[in-house]
Amino acid sequence: MRLDNKDRKILGLLAENSRMPYTQLAKKLRSERNAVKYRVNKLVKNGVIRAFETELDFHKLGYKEYLCYMGFYKFDNITKNKIIDFLKNHDFIKWIGECFGKYQIKIRLSAVDEEHLYKILSELEKNCSLSIRRKTVLQITGFVKQRNESLFSSARIKKPQKDLKIKLDKKDLLILRKLCENNRETLISFFDQTKLSPEAVRLRIKKLEKAGVIAGHTININHKALGIVMWGNMLVKFKDPKKVLSKLKEFALQKKSIGRSFALFGEWNAELGFAAENTDVLHDLVGEFLTKFSTELVDYEIVFNQEAHKFPPTPMGVFK
Template identity: 25%
Template sequence: MRYLQENNNVEKYKSDSKDMSIIGILSSDARIPLTRIAKKVKLSRDAVKYRIDQYEKRGIIQGYRTVVDIKKFGYDKYHLFLKLNNPSSSIEEKLRKKFVSYPFTRAVIKFSGNYDYELAIVAKDIQELDKIISKIIEDCSSSLHESDLLLLPKTYIAETFPPNFPGHIQNKSSQYSSNQKIDKKDIEILKILGDSAKTPLHELETKVKLSADAISYRIKNMIKSGTIIKFVPVINYTSLNYNLHTLLLNISSFDEKKEKILKDFLQIDKNTLWATKTIGKYNVLIYLLVKNVDELQETLIKLRGLFPAQINHYETLIAYEEYKYIYFPKELF
């Protein structure tokens, strides 16, 4: 799951190098103090605040989320791709509202292509997954033409922006071994930060009934343990002249050697936003963020060159709109 959001006809934003730098810094840590951003971009604190306020006002930044490792809570991640049977707009709207209302969905994306929707879902075990899939199929009823479920065992790349973005800052990969015990107060903090990652400590203090120092200590511990991965802005890519494409690949005999070749390529590909290994009809899922078709084709051609005559099947989808986007589904806790 990666950062696409409601378009709402947001106008294109004419940005400069300072804007790109500020957005890039926020994408690496949305809770970074304004004074630190100001120092990095060589502007005053007030000038940085004004620019960020403008990004939010113009819909370039549409909120802030906390990226949480849901596996720490015993959940596995799945993506369900749905092809509908050309329902009327009213029926599709009802279905979309149901998809969004499910407590087990973390993202709902509408596509143009061979699939109409992608649902990012979580489940604790195969029995729970079976109930979830049965519920979705039942709700779709005759409107469902086809569905494909993918399990996500590992992530290769997870960025807010790919290297083709002028303000790109590469994520620093960290390995955590701490098995921190999460208690009710930690859950309360995550429920607030999950939807609003920039909530200041004094507001958390009032809501959670703990001191600012105690809350700060708990947040740091959750970061150290890997429960909190990072804090990110919700970027409206369309306003920055980018388009999001989803690529589904089935590579034959996808063994460790081929997996390493793919992973090494994804690490340097300038258009890759997010990529994961999958189990199901496809064994790779990639999100590409590009400004034009040529950039999309550039990555596709390179992938074909890496695996000549080994890509059995692939699908490219144009992400149209995302109706839900969370990392910590608080209704489950």
């Protein structure tokens, strides 16, 4: 699908708030509501928008988040499909990336504690038999950059939510689950599962946003549809990670080619997501990074992504 300027504006607005009503989208685009709705549906049908994603703070749900990079001895199509099918159906795996190079699979997962993490990894190893050649597990400790929104607009610094304590009940969890399945559902559609009026649902969503349980609403976009031919992650290790974190965040916010990125605990201190139209853009980005952090850097490694799996990207087990 070839994107025009209006398509890109729609993607930009939905990346900032994917629950924005069609009437509001139409007003911002100076267009008719039905015309905007048609364009959004076309972007979904053609695979440009892969999911309407509600971003959650899993820590407030009692979970920690991890990344796991895996390399395999055997990775033919039969083995690959078996592994990916298992991962897609796992309740605590959020996102699956197919890579090439040292690693073939990257996953993002949620676990209550180390015992739960060990159980998930053991299930994975059992399913993969003896195929796993190497495995790198990293705990996500925070964001370096929360979204890929700068692909469409200037980078914004999001104000952190107050650390408000909130006790979630079953209806809150039902609302969160439904939002994660498709956050453009109307408030009326929540009634069958929650038995709450649209206004009651709206107030609960507002409460969850205010408490920081819901960090935002965005879209998951197919990079290939945007003409992005190179996308992946740069794993970096610093001499003093805490000292360099604010500088790293500033650098990431300034670079449109850098997307969602994490601060980590483990073998690597950060993972910087990148998306580049060609090798020159990536070459320049890496060069600028190395120059900027030449005295603080210990090591880095680039992992290229080939394909992404599991949409919407949500570990549904956290709602049970």
